[in-house]
Amino acid sequence: MTTVTSPLAGQAIGLANVPDPVFSGAMVGPGTAIDPVREPGEAVSPIDGVVVSMHPHAFVVLDGDGHGVLTHLGIDTVQLNGEGFELLVNKGDTVKRGQPVVKWDPSAVEAAGKSPICPIVALEAAPEQLSEVAESGSLAAGDTLFTWK
DSSP states (O other), X not given: OEEEEOSSOEEEOOXXXXXSHHHHTTSSOSEEEEEEOSSOEEXXXXXXXXXXXXXXXXXXXXXXXXXXXXXXXXXXXXXXXXXXXXXXXXXXXXXXXXXXXEEEOHHHHHHTTOBOOEEEEXXXXXXXXXXXXXXXXXXXXXXXXXXXX
């Protein structure tokens, strides 16, 4: 079982409220989403594992059980071409839960006309594999988002 913790502080809003049908329809996978606090900060790793995909706006960490967790910083933020994002680790790096991965500023993303909402998705998981999914309430980085069986 993998416990996935929040990479960010903010409000849990659930995937259904993400302003992107690919995420809200759980086409990428099940999970939840966070409306982040509007201040510069760091997105941290939600699990222990290896960074298997690394972009300024999104990263995937794969744990020892083969569970890949996608953290997507904002919606349509790929269009910002990395502006406002600073990578703190590289693809292939081993990271610990809570380790800073990307520095970014949700308010700058919003100022650029993009949604700062962050989907956190269990890749290649079935919805019934997730339990205790945080769909509402205030979160600190490191709080449990869901468990993956």
